Structure formats: C-alpha cells, structure tokens
Amino acid sequence: MLEGLKRIVVITGHYGSGKxxxxxxxxxxxxxxxxxxxxxxxxxxxxxxRSADFSELMEMEGIELVAPIYAGSNLDIPALxxxxxxxxxxxxxxxxxVGGDDAGAAALGRYSAMIEAAGGCDMLYVVNGYRxxxxxxxxxxxxxxxxxxxxxxxxSAVVNxxxxxxxxxxxxxxxxxxxxxxxxxxxxxPLLCHTAQEDIAEEVKMLLPGETVCPVRxxxxxxxxxxxxxx
Amino acid sequence: MDSKQKVLMKGNEALAEAAIQAGCHHFFGYxxxxxxxxxxxxxxxxxxxxxxxxxxxxxxxxxxMVYGAAAAGVRAMTSSSSPGISLKxxxxxxxxxxxxxxxxxxxxxxxxxLGGIQPSQADYWxxxxxxxxxxxxxxxxxxxxxxxxxxMVFKAFELADTYRMPAMIFADGMLGQMxxxxxxxxxxxxxxxxxxxxxxxxxxxxxxxxxNSLILQPDELERLVVERFKRYEVVKANHTECExxxxxxxxxxxxxxxxxxxxxxxxxxxxxxxxxxxxLIRPKTLWPYPSGVVAKAAEHAKAFMSVEMSMGQMVDDxxxxxxxxxxxxxxxxxxxxxxxxxxxLEQIEKMAxxxx
Numbered sequence: 001m002l003e004g005l006k007r008i009v010v011i012t013g014h015y016g017s018g019k020x021x022x023x024x025x026x027x028x029x030x031x032x033x034x035x036x037x038x039x040x041x042x043x044x045x046x047x048x049x050r051s052a053d054f055s056e057l058m059e060m061e062g063i064e065l066v067a068p069i070y071a072g073s074n075l076d077i078p079a080l081x082x083x084x085x086x087x088x089x090x091x092x093x094x095x096x097x098v099g100g101d102d103a104g105a106a107a108l109g110r111y112s113a114m115i116e117a118a119g120g121c122d123m124l125y126v127v128n129g130y131r132x133x134x135x136x137x138x139x140x141x142x143x144x145x146x147x148x149x150x151x152x153x154x155x156s157a158v159v160n161x162x163x164x165x166x167x168x169x170x171x172x173x174x175x176x177x178x179x180x181x182x183x184x185x186x187x188x189x190p191l192l193c194h195t196a197q198e199d200i201a202e203e204v205k206m207l208l209p210g211e212t213v214c215p216v217r218x219x220x221x222x223x224x225x226x227x228x229x230x231x
Numbered sequence: 232m233d234s235k236q237k238v239l240m241k242g243n244e245a246l247a248e249a250a251i252q253a254g255c256h257h258f259f260g261y262x263x264x265x266x267x268x269x270x271x272x273x274x275x276x277x278x279x280x281x282x283x284x285x286x287x288x289x290x291x292x293x294x295x296m297v298y299g300a301a302a303a304g305v306r307a308m309t310s311s312s313s314p315g316i317s318l319k320x321x322x323x324x325x326x327x328x329x330x331x332x333x334x335x336x337x338x339x340x341x342x343x344x345l346g347g348i349q350p351s352q353a354d355y356w357x358x359x360x361x362x363x364x365x366x367x368x369x370x371x372x373x374x375x376x377x378x379x380x381x382x383m384v385f386k387a388f389e390l391a392d393t394y395r396m397p398a399m400i401f402a403d404g405m406l407g408q409m410x411x412x413x414x415x416x417x418x419x420x421x422x423x424x425x426x427x428x429x430x431x432x433x434x435x436x437x438x439x440x441x442x443n444s445l446i447l448q449p450d451e452l453e454r455l456v457v458e459r460f461k462r463y464e465v466v467k468a469n470h471t472e473c474e475x476x477x478x479x480x481x482x483x484x485x486x487x488x489x490x491x492x493x494x495x496x497x498x499x500x501x502x503x504x505x506x507x508x509x510x511l512i513r514p515k516t517l518w519p520y521p522s523g524v525v526a527k528a529a530e531h532a533k534a535f536m537s538v539e540m541s542m543g544q545m546v547d548d549x550x551x552x553x554x555x556x557x558x559x560x561x562x563x564x565x566x567x568x569x570x571x572x573x574x575x576l577e578q579i580e581k582m583a584x585x586x587x
Contacts, residue, residue: 015268016241016410047265047348048408074347074567076264103271130412132238132248164239164412222409223490224497228573 001193001214002030005122008094008115010108012147013126014134015100018161020051021220022126022195023097027063028217036092041067044078044107045099049220057219064092080107088118096121102146112152124192125155127183129162129176137182144187157192158184166225170196170203177208237414242407243268245377246310246336246400247276249384254420255306255334256282259296261289261315264348265404266338269310290315294322294335301331302442304429306388310336312404313354314345316362323397324363328444330428330459332391334384335369335399338407339540341567349567350404352489355544358401359518366456368463370398370470371517373488377411379515385416390470392423394462401517403540405490405569466519473521474513477503481510483582484528486549487538488514491563491570495538498575507583517545525552532557534582538575539563560587 002009009026011019020043027039039058041051052067059065066087069079087094088111098108115121125147127140134140148154160180162173173196184191193212196204201215240248247269250258258273270286277284283300287293293309300307311319316337326333339354341347358371370390372383380402387398425431430440446452476496478484487495492513502509512528514521525548529535534557537546543561550559562578564570581587 015244016239046408048350048404074341074349076348128239130237130239132240132244135238164237165410167237167412222493223405223569224493224572226572228497228501228576 002026002033006120007091008088008096008118008121010096010098010115010121010123010153011126012098012105012108012123012151012155013100014128014131014140014143016131017100017126017128017134018163018195019100019126020049020097021216021218022159022161023051023095024054024057024219025216027058027095028061030093030095031061031063038064038066038087038092038094040084040087040094040096041065041071042080042096042107043099043104044068044080045104047076051097054219078107080110084111085114088114098151101143102150105147105150108151108153115153121153122156123151123153124157124159125189126159126161127180129160129179130164130172135179137179137186140183141186155187155189157190158187159192160194168197168200170200170207173200173204174207177211237412239410240377240413241268241410242377242380242402243338244272245380245413246384246402247272249381249415250308250334250388251276251280251282252415252420253306253385253388255308255388256280257300257305257307258283258309259285259287259293259300259307260309260311261287261293263312263315265340265350265407266310266312266336268407269336269338290318291322294319297333298322298326298329298331301326301333302329302430304425304431306392308334308336310338312338312340313342313351316354316357320357320361320363322363323369324365324367325444326397327363327367327369328365329442330395331397331442332388332395333397334387334391335397337399337401339401339403341565347567348404350490350569351540351565351567352403352491353541353544353565354401355517355539355541358399359520359548362399366460368518369396370466371401372399373401373515373517374406375489375492375513377406377409378413380406381413381415385420389421390466394466396462401489403490470516471519471521471523472515473524474511474515475524476511476513478510478512478528480508481528482533483507483509483579484512484532484535485509485538485575485579486512486514486525486535486545488517488545491538491540494570494572495575497572498579501572501576502579502583505580507579509579509583520548520552522548522552525549526554529553529556534558534560536560536562536578536582538570540569541565
C-alpha cells in the first residue's frame with residue numbers, strides 16, 4: 001500500500017474508522033520491506049485501543065514506537081514527546097496514527113509546519129461506510145474538512161476501510177466501494193485502495209474486479225477475541 | 232435513519248444515540264474519561280434536533296438539572312464515570328425520594344478516589360447498595376455488548392417511567408470504548424402521560440403539583456418509603472433478567488456480568504473443550520438481582536465463582552443466593568486491570584480440581 005507514498009504517511013479519519021489497525025499494518029509492511037520505521041501514536045483523544053497498545057509487537061519487529069508519554073497509563077494527560085520532532089526530520093519512514101475527527105487531528109496541527117519542511121506527507125483519509133454518522137458521502141466530507149482545518153494539512157488519498165468488526169464479510173466491503181469512490185471523487189482525491197481482512201481479501205478482489213484491494217491483518221482485538229493465542 | 236441497517240458504533244456513542252431515539256432530548260453532564268464520548272455525542276446531536284445539551288459546572292449541578300427536567304416531565308439523562316457518580320449520589324437519592332424517572336450512565340473506571348482511567352467494575356456496591364443515602368433502590372442494568380447497551384437504554388427509560396424511579400446503565404470502560412455492530416430497534420417509543428404528577432403547568436385542570444423530597448412528618452415519610460418498597464417488590468417480581476449459558480449440566484458455575492462475562496464465556500468454552508462441566512450465569516439486571524436463578528443452580532452445582540473487575544463485590548449477592556449450600560469463590564483484578572480468558576480458565580481448572 002505504501003508504494004509511491006511519501007516518507008511521512010499520516011492516517012486520519014473518523015473515530016473508529018480503523019486508523020490504528022491500518023497504521024500497525026503499514027508499519028509492519030514497511031519494516032518487512034526493509035525500511036527503518038517509526039510508528040507514531042499521536043492519539044490524544046482515545047484512552048484505549050490505540051497504537052501504543054502494540055509496544056511489544058513493535059519492539060519485536062524492530063519498529064520504533066513513539067507515543068504520548070502517559071498513553072495506556074492512568075494519567076489522562078495528552079502530553080506528546082519531543083522524540084517525534086527529531087524523527088520527522090530524519091530519513092526514516094514515519095507512520096503517524098492520528099486521533100479521530102478534528103479533535104484528534106488538532107495534535108497533528110502542531111506538526112504541520114515541520115512536516116511540510118521535511119518534504120510534506122501523504123495524508124490518508126480512512127473511511128468506514130458502516131460507522132454511524134459517516135455513512136453518507138456528505139457526512140464523510142464534512143468530517144474531512146474539519147480534520148484538514150485542525151491538522152493544517154491536506155488529505156492526499158482516501159482508503160476504504162469499511163468494516164463491521166468481526167462480522168465483516170467480503171460482500172459488506174464490496175457494498176461500500178461506491179460510497180468510498182463518491183467521497184474520493186467529490187473531494188478530487190484518488191481512492192488508494194479497499195482494505196480487507198487477509199482471509200477474505202481474495203473474495204473481495206473477485207467482487208471488485210480491476211480495483212486495488214489490500215489485505216490487512218486484524219491486530220486491534222477485544223480481549224475475549226484474542227482468547228488463548230499467546231498461550 | 233435506515234435503522235434496520237447494521238452500523239459500527241463505539242459503546243459510548245451507542246448509549247447516546249439510543250437515548251436520543253428513546254425520546255431523551257435533555258442531557259446534562261460533565262466530561263470524564265472513559266465516558267466523555269457520551270457527552271461529546273450529545274453536544275453534537277442534541278442542538279440539531281431541538282434538544283438541550285448542557286455541560287454543567289460540575290457533576291452535582293448536572294444531576295440536579297436532571298432532577299429539574301425530570302420533574303417537568305421530560306426524559307432526561309446524565310452520564311459519568313465512577314468518581315463523578317459519587318458526586319451525583321446526593322441528587323440520585325433526592326430523585327428516588329421524589330419518585331422521578333431518569334437515566335444515569337456509569338462507565339466505570341479504576342478506583343477508589345480519582346483512581347485511573349482503565350476499565351473497572353468496583354462500583355457494584357455503590358450501584359446496588361447505596362447509589363445515594365437512605366432507603367432506596369434504582370434499576371441497574373448491566374449490558375455485555377454494544378447491542379445490549381442500545382436495547383437496555385430503551386428498556387431503562389421505559390421502566391423508569393413505569394415505576395417512577397431512576398435507572399442506571401452500569402457499564403465499564405471496556406464497553407464504553409470498544410466498537411461492535413449494532414442495529415437500532417424500530418419500535419415506537421411508549422409515551423407516558425406525566426400530567427398528573429409533573430410540574431408541567433396545571434392548565435387550570437388540576438391543583439399545582441409539587442415535586443419534593445422533604446417530608447415534614449415522620450409517619451408520612453415512613454408511609455411514602457413503605458409504599459415505594461412495595462413498588463420495588465413488583466419490579467423484583469417482573470423485571471429481573473439474566474442469561475444462562477451451558478447451565479443445565481453445569482457442575483461449576485461462573486457468575487459474571489458486563490465485559491467480564493465475555494471473558495468468562497471464552498474461558499468456559501475452553502474449559503468445556505477440556506471436559507470440565509462449567510456454565511455461566513450472567514445477570515443483566517444487578518438490581519433487581521437474579522437470586523432465584525443462582526439459588527436454583529446451587530441445587531446441582533458443586534461450586535460457584537464470581538469473576539469481576541473488583542476485589543469481590545457481586546460475590547456477596549452470589550453468596551446470599553447460594554446461602555451456604557456450596558462454596559462460592561472469587562477471582563478478579565482491580566484498579567483498571569482486566570482479567571484475561573487464560574487466567575479465568577486457570578481458576579476454573581483449579582476449582583474443578585479442588586485446588587481452591
């Protein structure tokens with residue numbers, strides 16, 4: 001998915017559009033392609049289910065994780081670390097997982113000038129046609145405008161990440177292809193790809209001939225879904 | 232909206248949207264993690280549909296605004312997390328004493344004190360024993376999925392109006408923050424005529440109503456409390472709910488509610504694969520408590536275990552219902568630590584092996 005994208009890739013979208021899961025996938029994809037990678041968790045809104053939850057996986061894979069100092073702790077303080085400033089101005093691949101909506105994107109605004117100075121970024125707008133209040137293209141566009149204003153950056157592509165969590169079928173994803181295209185077209189942005197859980201990606205490809213389907217692994221899981229995999 | 236369609240929602244958003252669809256257009260609250268999305272959602276949506284969203288100066292103010300709105304006869308709600316609920320407890324007692332219906336949401340976090348922002352179930356005693364001072368109960372619903380959060384919001388408002396008492400959705404940070412697909416029910420919202428008691432204007436048709444919790448004569452106060460407790464008995468007889476899972480042949484019974492019951496189910500399935508006959512009782516109402524189902528299971532089970540995100544609070548109600556017939560054990564974590572399915576499985580194996 002990262003082919004042709006700039007060194008700094010920023011992932012934005014509505015709450016629950018699946019940004020964190022996509023960010024983790026992109027970081028791993030880039031690392032496995034041999035790049036030096038940084039995954040930055042810039043989410044100052046969400047207390048749980050965030051990139052910082054994957055510190056062990058990132059360490060194992062040799063990916064540097066940069067997260068707000070108190071992420072995952074009991075302190076509700078959105079303090080960002082200075083480490084990201086240095087990394088933006090490096091030659092490493094940086095994947096930035098931003099908090100939802102304009103509230104989350106506000107933290108990104110603080111870095112916009114630095115990102116532009118470092119050669120700019122590709123800002124992906126992740127949409128999920130099954131999320132309540134973003135199901136119409138109009139609603140999705142409104143949120144994008146709010147995000148861009150807060151981020152002081154422009155989106156460069158749309159990613160269709162439509163899903164119903166663990167209940168997602170290939171047909172569910174294909175059904176929202178039109179919605180994602182509509183969002184992209186009305187905003188004059190390219191539709192980068194449709195994402196699909198690995199085991200149904202082939203099926204989605206058959207349902208959407210000629211379109212780019214990127215398989216993703218589901219990392220963001222509930223405790224009872226993880227069950228006994230680590231034992 | 233095309234309400235039949237499945238949508239993906241965060242627990243906190245689903246609570247707010249369900250309340251709006253249940254006819255609650257008056258929300259008064261104060262932000263606190265991990266429930267802030269309830270207020271944020273209301274702040275965004277209510278002005279668009281002619282409702283009232285008000286961020287009060289404190290939780291104390293918010294619950295008293297709910298008192299005022301409920302007394303005026305409209306559906307009203309507030310939402311908070313553990314420390315904020317403590318602040319609301321005076322108002323909850325006043326509302327119970329004034330026979331006022333309302334919805335209170337508690338998305339519990341680690342405690343006591345300011346505690347932390349991770350999930351917890353350590354407010355069980357508060358919700359079921361003393362949501363405020365005095366002789367009183369409130370309805371306490373314990374959802375275990377986002378769909379159930381939606382369904383219980385509708386039910387909570389309806390029962391609160393029917394029995395004129397406060398109702399609580401008793402969730403935890405895990406449920407508030409996680410996302411699942413939901414379908415909103417399409418049924419008509421039942422309308423309640425509150426003219427006879429609400430302070431909504433007498434229109435020259437009746438004497439003016441007074442909503443009050445200060446009763447000057449002790450015998451009058453006793454009469455009112457006793458009357459209210461008779462109503463509580465009707466609620467107990469008709470609205471106690473729980474889920475029974477693999478209970479018929481169960482030699483061991485896990486009792487768990489909310490997010491913890493999802494973890495317990497995973498562990499129970501794994502234990503069944505190992506040949507251990509274990510089942511689950513999942514209370515869906517915590518007040519009234521499904522004591523009858525627990526007592527019945529105690530007739531054939533060898534032992535019980537309450538699994539909670541606390542130091543052991545609901546385990547008291549399990550013990551009261553089991554009434555000494557068989558051992559009742561406890562397993563849990565507190566302070567924002569969530570038990571894992573693996574840990575619960577280990578405890579089930581120990582219980583079945585007589586090692587507890």
